[in-house]
Amino acid sequence: MLRPERMSKVSVAGSRAVMEPVIEAVHDLNLVHLSDYDGSWAGFDNGNPVEGSETASEKLVTVRSLKSILGVEEEDAGPSRIVEDEALDEELAEVREEVNELDERRTEVRDELREVEDRIGSMAPFADLGIDLDLLSGYETLEVRVGEGDAEELRAALEAAEDVDEFELFTGEGDVVAAFVYPEGEADGETLDDALVGVDFAGLDVPDAEGSPEEYLEELRHRKEKLQSKLDSIEGDLEEIKLDAAGFLLAAEEKLSIEVQQTEAPLQFATTEHAFVAEGWVPTDRYDDLVAALEDAVGDRVEIEELERAEYTEEGHAAHTEEVDHGEPESTETPAEPGDADEEEPPKAATDGGTATASAAGSSGAVTMADDPPVIQDNVKAAQPFEFLLEMINRPKYSELDPTIVLLLTFPAFYGFMLGDLGYGLLYIAVGYLLYSRFEDDVFRSLGAIGMWAGGFTALFGVLYGEFFGMHFLGEIVFPSGSPPLHKGLQPAFSYYGQAWLVASLLLGLLHLTIGYVFGFVNDLDHGVVESYLEHGSWATLMIGLWTWVFSRHLQGAKPSMLYTSFGPQGEHTALNLGFSGLPEAVGLFVGLPLLAIGFLTMVYGEVKHYGLLGVLIGGLESFSVFGDVLSYLRIGAVILAKAGMAFVVNLLFFGVYVVDGEWHFATSHAPSYYAEHGYHGAEVTEVMFGGLLHGGIATAILGVFVLVFGHAVVLLLGVTSAGLQGIRLEYVEFFDKFYEGGGRVFDPFGYDREYTAED
Template sequence: MLRPEQMSRVSVTGSRRVMDDVIETVHGLDLLHVTEYDGAWEGFEPGDPVEGADEAAEKLVTVRSLQSILDVTEEDAGPVQLVDDEAIDGELEEIRQDVNELDDRRGELEAELRDVEDEIDTMEPFVDLGIDLDLLRGYDTLAVAVGEGDPDDVRDTFAASDVDQYEVFAEESVMAVFARTDEATLQDVLVGTNFSELDVPDSDRDPESYLDELHSRERELEANLDTVEQQLEDKRIEVAGFLLAAEEQLAIDVQKREAPLTFATTENAFIAEGWIPTEEFGAFRSAVEAAAGEAVDVDELERADYTDHGHAESVEEVGDSGGEGPAGERSAHPAEDRPQAEEDSDSQEAVADGGRPAGATTAGAGGLVRMGHGGPPTVQDNPGPVRPFESLVEVVNRPKYSELDPTVILFLTFPAFFGFMIGDLGYGLLYMGIGYWLTKSFDSDMIRSLGGVALWAGGFTALFGILYGEFFGLHQLGGILWDGHPPIHKGLQPHYLYYAQAWLLVSVVVGILHMVIGWSFDFAENLEHGFVDALTESGSWIIATVGLWLWVFSTMATVAKPPFMFEVFSSGEGAALPLGFTGFSPTVGMAGIGMFVAGVLMIAYAEGPGLALIESITQCFGHVVSYTRIAAVLLAKAGMALAVNLLVFGAYQHNGEFHLIFFNGMPEDPSWVIFSGLLNSSDPVMLIVGGIFGIILLVLGHLLVLVLGITSAGLQAVRLEYVEFFGKFYEGGGTAYDPFGYVRQYTTED
């Protein structure tokens, strides 16, 4: 779980005559993460696509274009089909012609409809004006301008101008200005006025009848467009299944035909390299050699175990037969060592034409020459319940092959953090319901993973809710399950304040453990550089942090420490968790100081003395204290739920405890009442009104708490994971395992 699945670098060397058979077999196995040849070997060139690759790619583009035009989705898939080249050639061209004709017709109608709508927009002001269009142009001695604006402003401007004869016809903000002058003078007068000129349509019709014709044409075009849209919809229903199947078959065909582009080839041979899970090598080798016989060699070149920086550190070099011979027994490219005489056209063995890497004879681990860049891909190896949490790790980045995978720790801590902070059976059941819905209603792996996370987070929320005895903030659950005495309390009520104090300390202890696990991961990874490096780089932080907090929890300098630190875990009535802990002895405190000083000195040695002390305090103290946000969110969410219930049900306080009036009745002393509640009015009318508003407030209020639980408790828990935990050891940046192959959904080979 903590390490990714082990990967092996394999080489497939074969005669060009069997390359198609090898490609077909490797593609069907869906195991080989292909390394692209970088062109560095002397005598080898990247291969050429198999004949027909361009045609297949063009058809694939056509199919995807048709899918886009018809808006085909995965939900349109029909039964699995057997689609071959003949079927694609026979149907695709006919579908293309029909769809393109309909799409072109739709485009023409949409363009014409836009033009008519623009004309309608243009004509509406002239209809408001009420002057025939032929009266607004064509004069020899009059200049005319039509526009929108302020008629009074235009009249005032003309009155102050040199134009003596003019008239402004206006209907609200639309106006026509007639002036006995030339066009240039008219425009000069209108400059600076509240006037926006309109173009007069080229028509002699009266505006109202012309607008009616335009609306009639608009309806006709809309009807024709609806007809074409329906024809396209009918065509989509008819051909969607075929297009999805054709796309899948063509994508597979293009993959296979373009595969040689990643190979190193010569006139007579090819070499392909890549990574596969180590445990799959035997089956991979058997299948490929069964397909191509002695004309191909399949070798496991190495089993990867990389350092944090990607350099080969502990690589198990594997010889012939999947590692059965001594390391280095078999060349990475065995045909290089064969006599040139074996390169006759009848030979059935792999031939590499004597080509060899340019320059140095060795590169990488064990003298094995790589045909391209890049280390092994990362395949996270987590059991089923843990896998949904891989999506949370992916938010940061995929683990590098060399890194420890933190997913299992995330699985063990995130739901517990979240559940502890919300701690309510009602909310927990709703979170679980949301998670179940996400996993069952969506095909997206990411969304389904988030649904799995929600299921676990909701489960822990419900579990802590049972322990707290709360159901949507109501404590009646504690009376049903625990006879009124649940094993733990949130500490919101004054009577149980010591629980809130206890949760602050529990948050600190959890923070210490969480951070120590993170540094332990870093320690394990740094062991590759030696124990001393691991101790100074990672172990120093563990020693300093544990030492500092041993002193904090000791009875040294108790004047500077709050008394509850030594009471809430002790015993008796004021102990939230009766563990008998009243503080570590002064001897332990002194040892803690010694550990802290030793840790700081090692940190200074590893990172330099300049900021060692400041960083030590920030990390060892500040980062641990940041975990108290767990207790803070716990109290905040409990307070919000209490506020909603208080407004609806009413509450009073007695002896440091809150009691809801709706369930317990009015108190003996009215002064105890905090708020009488919307459901407790003695007036029938107010009771009905209060009941309606109370139910609305109850539902909306708890929905708000539910949502804020995600945005506060969820985000705070994620922050602790990403910043405080991941920040101690995790970088990410791994390569996703993307094997050469295709998982069929719409087609079958049989």
């Protein structure tokens, strides 16, 4: 659970005569994460793709192009099918011809339609102007400009122009203006251009056409309708082809993808003229499955060996076993140089059906393709959705503890503790269930599952707080005493609960961070116990020592009283009587302070080992973080009060609130003024905080309903951005910082999960 699945590095070596069936068997198994050969082993080169790879790649490109043109999606697939090579070629050629022809026609029509639409757009201002197009150009003594601008501003500019003899302006219904100008001199266009300098006037090109612009525009619109009808017809033909060919294209893509994977696999192998060696990672407990599959495929014509097993020692850190004994004698041969095999003597046949070179490569026990093992997280089903939160940063390295289970146990609890409302919790569960059940994408399903977990804890704490959408009646219904066991601490009568939750936040932080330091200590044990302690254990010792002293009664008067009154037998100021009124003074003096000193000195010593004398300064400055990191968890208690306050204000505005002995009551059945006159169960109402929109008449009641619904929707959404983000921050920034690096390799087995094709 805290460790990934154990992985083994395996080697498969044999004659190139059996390479293709080996590739097919390994691919069908979908179990081996292949390693890339880097060419470093003398006598071996990276292999070449199997014959037919280029053809399969070209067909795959064609299929994906056709899918894109037709807009084929996964939901368009029919039942799985067997796709034969000959049938694939024939049907693919037929579909390609039909689709390409229609696609070319569609492109032509779209281009023409776009051109017509552009012409309609350019013609519209002239239709608004209402002057025949042939009258707007072609004059020898007259300068004409058509554009969009202010006619009065243009008129003033032309009247002020000295070289303008006469002019006339024509305007349409909009801001289109046509200016006809007789210059005093030659009509070369410069007179009108000079007059337009400084005028807000955007010129328009006169279309190369004659006659009425309205009639010409009508012709263009008619042409557009015909082109659109033609385009719709082509789209309909393509849609029919899509309905018929979608299943085939998806199946063909899958078949060709598998073929390309298999034919290009030798690029990752180490090969000679006669032999090949392939290496990869496989889950250790599935190694026998790999052996069985290859024996079924090619018998004893390949040599299979477990070269390395990445496992963990009793101390808990990663260790690599270079030679794994499976009961067979180990070979002491080394790979032959290619020159030796070619010049001295031909390669000898090995007992596995390959060559001596391949046999030596496969049985040497040496890892030729050095790479880290990929990571398969091994979590219980309930925790698996929380792997999404981890992968937002990066998946854990193979040598790291996987904190996913801690996320499962802490993040929903933090979230629910901060919000704590049955109504909100049920809504979160409902939204989470919709995401989980309606989407197939792993991201949405993970978010949905996380939402349901968070909603469940929100509902649980809501029952304990006795709250339903910020109302406090739930405790009277659920609990025999008529009062819930917990309060958020917003009301004056229960304000000491707010202080208690701040203390509880500190204790949660101490526990959370201690787990983080323990994880870090275990992760670094491969560097030695001492080094791991200096790196992580010293900080944990410093933190625990400091906070042991803080929670002790030593110098009690200088510390906040809530540390000793929140969970101890202190009368009216006790939120939960857990019998804790502070650690004894002696514990603070003789346990806390010594631990603090030991932690500080060992931490500084570790910094000095890394940075020299500068480490004293670095360690001294960083030592304060063990205080600040724990204080960071006070945000849990702060969010409890903030969210309770927001929900309270929403309900206050709608129902109205009156106060009895420091307790707030919502006026659900009568206006607050009624209780002010008659009392509440015999108790005096000491204050009316707000009369409530519900009790102010029909108009205010309608407004109040809007305030109630909108307000609680805002609180619900802010729960994600406050409680959610604050909880994530505590996980990512405070907790993960103590031990987590990430950077693990994704396990990507050589194979394919078939969806649209059946096995040949």
